[in-house]
Amino acid sequence: MYKIPGHHHISMITKNAQINNQFYQKVLGLRRVKKTVNQDNPSMYHLFYGDLTGSAGTELSFFEMPMAGRTIRGTNAITQIGLLVPSFESLEYWKKRFEQFDVKHGEITTYAGRAALPFEDTEGLRLVLLNNNGEETPAYWSAWEDSSVDLEQRILGMGTVEITVRYLNRTARTLRDMLGYEEVARSDQEAIYQSVAGQAFGEIVVKEQVGPSEKPGRGSIHHLAIRVKNEEELVFWDEVVKEQGFQSTGVVDRFYFKSLYFRDSNGILFEMATDGPGFTVDSTVEALGKKLDLPPFLEDKRAEIEAGLKPID
Incomplete structure (x- = not known):
């Protein structure tokens, strides 16, 4: 069985x-590494932020939906x-x-065993800064030197992701029994899972909460993508997902x-995504995120797509 090496991105x-x-x-000092569109709906932007090259495990991605209402928080999200x-x-x-x-933002506190500073973005998306305390991070994560944030204080990449569900044991079975995460802590209504022992860059906290499901809107999280190394592993996991009775794309x-x-x-949406080829497949490192990049199958519609998008800096 292959091992999940950590988070890939979150959307x-x-x-x-x-x-x-x-x-x-x-404000956060991340690099915009790709300005593209939602491949399933090219009328909307899809923006990616991360380190120098948008390495797997550093990527925060956003779909622009101008008609999005407010998020009504709840469970199963x-x-x-x-x-x-x-x-x-x-x-x-x-x-x-x-x-x-x-x-x-809140005060400095503790979250999942680490010193933490919770905050929200302009649309109420909940985030938390976590003290990595000099611990290992993936060797390929690379700092973006032009960040407005002091180099020694910059955001390194993704850490613990929180999932809130109505039935903890169901998601526990997905992470532990199907995907091979290790359960490192457990209480009646919360459990912590790690894909790499002791490391936050592959850590997921699952909380149990009764009540209505979250109604997504601006500032809500669409899905979590976890890393696989290559297409061979992805094909393996596709079979595993289907064998467990889940529908796979x-x-x-x-x-x-x-x-x-x-x-x-x-009902939690997971993506499994390969490390490569990465965002430099159609751009130099220096030019990442500066112009609208489109996958080849959309290139012949560039004029139409660009005409429907509002320019951004």
Whole structure:
């Protein structure tokens, strides 16, 4: 059985790509590594932010849906994104930065065993900065030197992701029994799972909460993508997903990576995505995110697609 090496990316909904772009680049100091469109609906932007090249495990992605209403929070949803920072001093740095930019945030606290600083973006998306405390991160994560954030305080990549569900044991079976995550903590209404022992870059917290399901809108999380190394592994996992009785999309070529999608028995949407070929397949490192990139099958519709999109910085 193959081992999941961590998170790949996570995808959210934004109502306004320009405001979203401003927050994640200028406030959080991430690099916009790809400006493209939703391949299933090319009328909407799909923006990716991350490290120098948008390495797997650093990517935050957003679909722009101008008609999106507000999120009505509830259960059976992915409810919070952890982002790793180098040290406890980094949390203090970010608290001051959030005050400077009028970002809604809490106090420094503890989350999943780490010092943490919770905050929200401009649309109420819940995030939390986590002290990585000098621990290992994937060797290929690369800092973006032009970030507005001090190099020693920058966001490293994705950390603990929180999922809230009506029936904890159902998602537990998906992560532990099907995907091979290790259950490292458990209480009546919460469990922690890791794909790489001791590391937050593959960690998921599952919380049990009764009540109505979340109604998605701006600032909600659409799906979590987890890493697989290559297409061979993806084909293996496609069979595993189907053997467990879940519906799989089968392998989908997203040009920048290949994926499959499935929902677990709580309705949580998971993607499994390959490491490569990555965002430099159609761009130099220097030019990443600067122009609208389209996969080859959409290139002949470029004029029509560009005409329907509002320009963003």
